[in-house]
Amino acid sequence: MKKSNILLGLAGSLILISLVAWGYQIYNGLIVTNMRNSFSWGLYIATFAFFVGVAAGGLIVSSTVYLFNIEKLKPFTRIASLSAFASILGAGAMILPDMGRVDRIWNIFVYPNFRSPLVWDVIVISAYLLITFLSVYVQLLPDRKKEGSRFLNGWTKAHSQEEVEAFSKKWSKRIALVGLPVAILIHTVTALIFATQASRGWWNTAVLPPDFVSVAVASGTALVLVISLLAVGKEQFDQHKGAFQIMALIVAGSLVVHFFFVSVDLIIHGWWGSTEAEEILSLIFSHYGYLYATELMFPAFTMVLFFTEKGKRSYRALMIGSVLLFIGVFAHRLMLMFPAFNAIPLSLSIPGAGIESWAYPVALGQLQEGMPVFVSSWAYTPTLVEYGVTLLPFGLVLFVVTAALKMYNFLPQKRSM
């Protein structure tokens, strides 16, 4: 119990720091970030995409149980739904500080432009938030009735415990089955925000949405895995070994698919040999080589580890593999931004002058002593304020998961022990 109080305190302070940083940003404008006109999306959107990704796990794990009848995973459907709900809440919260005029956000609902993938994303993410909440709610109903909890639970008074249990069982399944396509959609649509833009060669590929789904299945399942490991603890690890092995296999298997997509994407970017594509490849392999290496090597290590017998049977290996995967996936989300924005779309070749790709300089939007106003690339690194604001989803996820695990029983068979 003590441990959870410390975690709640930590989560609270993360949220507090982020809100203070956000307040500072609202007061001064987004000038306090290091984003500028030529590099207009940064850490916030990358973090948003990261949390959308890890939100997948919930319904992927739950629906695997119902679709493929994998009973071993059943004890973890509650944790899975909880991790999904917390993550999508974090993703939704992360998008708000990126808006320069968050006070006018209602304009999306009053004057929606349905050709904008951003509007579809708002719709599917809201739907997912609702579905994952209902999923958690329905699964907790029987326990909460037993405890006599009244909050949002009043209607169960008129029903017997058996009736409520049957209701919970039936609706958990229904929600999981409706939720699965929505889970796929949140990644597809989030990827389409980027993939639809022909101005950015790095994004403009049909492989981006399926790749987002594969990364989401891997990282989302890994989050369920980590929370489950922590909830179960080392002592009861052996009891649920089978479930953890299946989760590790889902992670490793979807990483295989991910690396397949990455390979075909790189081949298609590189094969034709256009100067634009060459510029992108030089950005990812030389300029941002370390970050790209992180994106590739860490998940690759996890993939191999989770396929080995030793890896998927050891508490520590599963933990380390998952954490490395999160780092890799976060690097993957950051790498959505760097090669896209530092390849200026308006580039020209000048025949006869030996100039194949000259980027037309873009005005930064800021005048500062000693700095050029027009640039053809921008060495974006987040500011302290951006790091501060970015703590918001981390704090929220930690808070929601810890508070829920503390208040309710998310591992059903603990009761019988």
Place this chain on the structure above:
Amino acid sequence: MRLGMVIDLDRCIGCRSCAVACKSHNAQPPGTWWNRVFTHGASFHQAAVGKDGALQMEYLPVSCQMCDNPACQKVCPSGATYTDERGVVLIDYERCIGCRYCIAACPYGVRQYNWEDPKKAKERAGYEKGYEYGYPADFRDKDGRLVYTPNRPVGVVEKCTFCAQYTSRGEQPACVKGCPGKVRIFGDLDDPSSEVSKLVRKRQTVRLKEELGTSPKVFYLAATKPIR
């Protein structure tokens, strides 16, 4: 009506008067330029590029290309960016939520964001106290949407409006008026007798990044200077 512009690259001397006229008429804050002129291929403006003694120096003015298929408008979640009845792509400064999706979508890098309150930026730039520049009044379109205001709200996107405050009453945009070389010709592309229509019909024109299918309404007459 489809307002468009023809830019005669043969006549451009790279003086950047259009950029300055645009900047001051439209009260752009420091660091913000709706209109840019660079020597293409060069790392410095007015520096020649080439090899083996075959040097060349050409200028390319770039502002909003007023696409008929504007990616910026299609991505805008709140409909703040729209095309008016004259074919001009505009931004409603009271509708924009500042998500900057349009900046990512625009292939021409012409969209500019108000990263801070423009008044603060102007103050910091050290202009003389009380110095205000640009068209002094708000301008709203026929539906009352705010498409020009001398100091834009913090956190919204702005860009060239074809000088909506002037062209809506039949005047020419500031860059056209301010160009000493008569490089820019502005008019209605739907009217076959307009000068822009005639030039587009008769002369070989280039549109930027045409391969992206954006269908800009800004046409460039290619420089014909022979290089020998």
